[in-house]
Amino acid sequence: MSTKVLEIKDVTVSFDGFKAINNLNFSMDEGELRVIIGPNGAGKTTFLDVISGKTKPTEGAAYFKGQDLRKYKEHEISRLGIGRKFQTPRVYLNLTPRENLDLSCNRNKNVFPTLFKAPPPAEKRTVGGLLETIGLDHKADIPAALLSHGEKQWLEIGMLVAQSPDLLLVDEPVAGLTDEETEQTGKLLLSLAESHSIVVIEHDMEFVRQIARQVTVLHQGSVLFEGTMDQVQNDPKVIEVYLGKETSLTPEQMLLLRIAATMAWADDNFANVQQEVILDRLSRKFAHSPDDQASLRDDLKNLLAKEIPLEELVPQLATPAQKEEALMLSYEVISANQINQTEAVAYQKLLSLLDLPPATVSRLEAAALEELAARG
Amino acid sequence: MATDMAVQPRLAAKASQKRKLMIEVVAVIAIALVLIVIMPMLLSGFRLNLLGRFLALAIVALGIDLIWGFTGLLSLGHGIFFALGGYAFAMYLELNTLPDGQMPEFFSLYGVTELPLFWQPFNSFPFTLLAIFVIPAIVAGLLGYLVFRNRIRGVYFSILTQAALVVFFNLFNGQQKLINGTNGLKTSTSVFLGQEVGTPAMRMVFYITTVIALVAMYALCRWLTSGRFGRMLVAIRDDENRVRFSGYDPTAFKVLVFAVSGAIAGIAGALYTVQSGIISPQVMDIAFSIEMVIWVAVGGRATLVGAVLGAVLVNMARSLLSERFPDVWLFFQGALFLIVVTTLPDGIIGWGRRRFGPAISSALGLAPTDLPYLDDSAEAEAVVETPEFAEK
Numbered sequence: 001m002s003t004k005v006l007e008i009k010d011v012t013v014s015f016d017g018f019k020a021i022n023n024l025n026f027s028m029d030e031g032e033l034r035v036i037i038g039p040n041g042a043g044k045t046t047f048l049d050v051i052s053g054k055t056k057p058t059e060g061a062a063y064f065k066g067q068d069l070r071k072y073k074e075h076e077i078s079r080l081g082i083g084r085k086f087q088t089p090r091v092y093l094n095l096t097p098r099e100n101l102d103l104s105c106n107r108n109k110n111v112f113p114t115l116f117k118a119p120p121p122a123e124k125r126t127v128g129g130l131l132e133t134i135g136l137d138h139k140a141d142i143p144a145a146l147l148s149h150g151e152k153q154w155l156e157i158g159m160l161v162a163q164s165p166d167l168l169l170v171d172e173p174v175a176g177l178t179d180e181e182t183e184q185t186g187k188l189l190l191s192l193a194e195s196h197s198i199v200v201i202e203h204d205m206e207f208v209r210q211i212a213r214q215v216t217v218l219h220q221g222s223v224l225f226e227g228t229m230d231q232v233q234n235d236p237k238v239i240e241v242y243l244g245k246e247t248s249l250t251p252e253q254m255l256l257l258r259i260a261a262t263m264a265w266a267d268d269n270f271a272n273v274q275q276e277v278i279l280d281r282l283s284r285k286f287a288h289s290p291d292d293q294a295s296l297r298d299d300l301k302n303l304l305a306k307e308i309p310l311e312e313l314v315p316q317l318a319t320p321a322q323k324e325e326a327l328m329l330s331y332e333v334i335s336a337n338q339i340n341q342t343e344a345v346a347y348q349k350l351l352s353l354l355d356l357p358p359a360t361v362s363r364l365e366a367a368a369l370e371e372l373a374a375r376g
Numbered sequence: 377m378a379t380d381m382a383v384q385p386r387l388a389a390k391a392s393q394k395r396k397l398m399i400e401v402v403a404v405i406a407i408a409l410v411l412i413v414i415m416p417m418l419l420s421g422f423r424l425n426l427l428g429r430f431l432a433l434a435i436v437a438l439g440i441d442l443i444w445g446f447t448g449l450l451s452l453g454h455g456i457f458f459a460l461g462g463y464a465f466a467m468y469l470e471l472n473t474l475p476d477g478q479m480p481e482f483f484s485l486y487g488v489t490e491l492p493l494f495w496q497p498f499n500s501f502p503f504t505l506l507a508i509f510v511i512p513a514i515v516a517g518l519l520g521y522l523v524f525r526n527r528i529r530g531v532y533f534s535i536l537t538q539a540a541l542v543v544f545f546n547l548f549n550g551q552q553k554l555i556n557g558t559n560g561l562k563t564s565t566s567v568f569l570g571q572e573v574g575t576p577a578m579r580m581v582f583y584i585t586t587v588i589a590l591v592a593m594y595a596l597c598r599w600l601t602s603g604r605f606g607r608m609l610v611a612i613r614d615d616e617n618r619v620r621f622s623g624y625d626p627t628a629f630k631v632l633v634f635a636v637s638g639a640i641a642g643i644a645g646a647l648y649t650v651q652s653g654i655i656s657p658q659v660m661d662i663a664f665s666i667e668m669v670i671w672v673a674v675g676g677r678a679t680l681v682g683a684v685l686g687a688v689l690v691n692m693a694r695s696l697l698s699e700r701f702p703d704v705w706l707f708f709q710g711a712l713f714l715i716v717v718t719t720l721p722d723g724i725i726g727w728g729r730r731r732f733g734p735a736i737s738s739a740l741g742l743a744p745t746d747l748p749y750l751d752d753s754a755e756a757e758a759v760v761e762t763p764e765f766a767e768k
Binding site (some may be wrong): 025052054073074076078079083084086089090091093094095102103106110111114115117118119120141159163375 | 389605613622626628
């Protein structure tokens with residue numbers, strides 16, 4: 001029987017009536033690496049606060065390996081085996097990386113053992129090994145204030161590991177890092193995941209894709225969706241919530257996009273060309289300045305959904321103009337590479353659902369091909 | 377192989393550390409000998425007595441450095457602990473001077489006929505010796521526990537310590553019947569070890585005791601601030617929440633350090649009292665406790681040596697200046713503090729290390745020393761964060 005390393009049951013946290021977390025249920029298995037995403041204000045950090053004891057749940061309870069965490073204070077929770085990394089790197093700036101790690105590594109953290117006992121050689125070796133792992137061995141004895149932002153992030157992750165916790169809570173580990181640093185952080189977390197359970201909160205979708213196995217989406221303080229990265233990216237609720245907050249896309253535009261993406265997915269092979277067509281067309285259609293177009297393209301990338309039944313999507317198209325638009329875009333997408341059997345079937349289905357006059361259809365198909373040809 | 381390469385410089389660093397410690401021990405002993413043997417030959421009795429008082433004040437500065445310089449808790453209430461130590465010793469002296477069963481004279485002025493209960497234990501010298509540092513430690517520990525447990529930090533902590541100081545001042549000042557109120561207790565005509573406290577021979581004894589106590593307290597503080605415990609104090613100063621989430625309970629550490637700091641202040645108070653001849657509620661004046669902080673700031677926070685140096689230098693400057701220009705001292709003190717804060721944020725020692733540190737280190741063949749405060753902005757942030765105390 002696999003034990004749940006973490007279980008959150010019906011937790012609500014309210015601050016003066018505002019529910020930062022609303023009846024949240026969550027659980028994860030021993031050894032899992034779980035990524036938590038969600039728009040700003042979804043309650044991600046409060047979620048970590050509840051686990052690490054910084055905030056007590058107003059209702060409900062959090063359990064770590066079956067132990068009710070409400071009874072414990074922050075430092076006691078940490079001693080149970082939960083380590084937490086903060087959003088901004090928090091290390092002791094006036095101490096060296098070695099000293100930073102040494103303090104976390106200390107096995108007995110009561111006052112008097114800390115005062116009277118010299119660090120045993122085993123702990124010194126652990127610290128030495130960790131310094132190498134996080135790539136700070138050559139800067140081990142300079143004050144941490146002199147480290148770069150990325151190095152501080154790693155030092156803090158190192159400090160977590162030094163505590164030898166069973167569960168790591170990592171809040172936005174790659175915020176403000178360069179691409180290269182981000183990738184290295186991802187590798188570091190993946191290697192840590194071999195021997196720890198890890199919860200990662202992250203905004204950077206590229207990074208999430210690098211490390212994620214299971215993803216939980218939070219929205220307005222509750223779990224909105226849980227699944228693999230692919231499932232998450234294609235879930236309409238997630239897309240709506242996640243992007244509704246962050247882009248200027250209207251629901252109609254959203255709908256168009258989903259229909260086009262569904263067409264492209266019809267043959268289970270979303271070719272790059274097709275993706276380009278969608279991204280290019282939509283970003284030009286809905287944004288005017290080149291900057292806006294670029295940012296919209298990035299957003300759209302995250303939402304090229306698949307496997308949403310056309311029967312659900314099409315009836316939502318309100319006006320004939322929208323229907324025409326959807327048809328034209330879809331035709332363009334499937335024509336971008338060779339039309340195959342399944343795509344043809346899907347297209348026929350779309351046509352019947354749209355129920356447009358045949359004359360209009362052929363006019364639009366011609367226009368779509370022209371558009372494609374014009375782009376070359 | 378990689379480990380071998382890593383071990384080499386670490387061994388060298390260790391050897392260098394050992395050498396540093398040896399040099400420090402030799403230097404401290406040398407300075408102590410100069411103070412004990414040579415200073416009495418150079419200075420008149422009056423000046424030597426002054427120096428002795430300043431050295432007693434240097435002891436309380438060490439306590440302030442421990443709690444403020446290292447742990448980042450600005451206490452404006454150390455006058456309490458200083459006074460408690462001073463009163464403890466003075467009460468013993470009052471009783472010791474009189475034949476058994478008689479009561480200090482001032483009691484009769486207020487019609488008190490029976491020695492108050494809390495005076496009784498001060499008939500015993502061993503009890504008094506303990507009380508000088510144990511009572512301040514307990515009071516500091518208790519106050520600290522109440523304050524730190526509720527996560528009161530930063531400015532709020534400073535204000536609370538000052539408020540406590542005012543409470544204690546009023547308590548001592550108002551209790552004529554118990555401890556002679558505002559008049560305080562005189563010790564110069566008391567008898568200690570069969571001699572009058574004010575005689576030159578006794579003064580010499582107290583002077584030497586002060587030097588020894590200063591060395592002992594310096595050693596204690598050095599021990600506390602080196603090693604894991606000391607790094608823990610710096611960690612609490614840098615980021616207390618991080619400490620908490622790393623599995624330490626900062627409250628316990630802070631209570632202990634505050635209690636030790638209070639105990640040190642108590643010892644300073646006792647030694648100061650016998651050398652100045654009186655203890656009165658005046659030592660719980662708000663300004664006096666702030667001055668203690670100024671000495672440490674002038675000398676350099678988190679350096680220990682700076683605390684001692686700052687206390688002695690500022691007080692020497694005060695006595696020289698106020699002898700010649702009695703009116704300007706306060707202005708001068710204000711100016712001194714402003715200058716230090718604006719131009720020498722690390723105090724005299726910090727400035728000296730920056731300026732001459734590398735030269736001295738290389739002359740002695742040592743690894744360079746790091747400065748105690750690298751990033752003041754971090755501390756500023758920590759103070760801004762303080763309203764957290766309402767959280768619980």
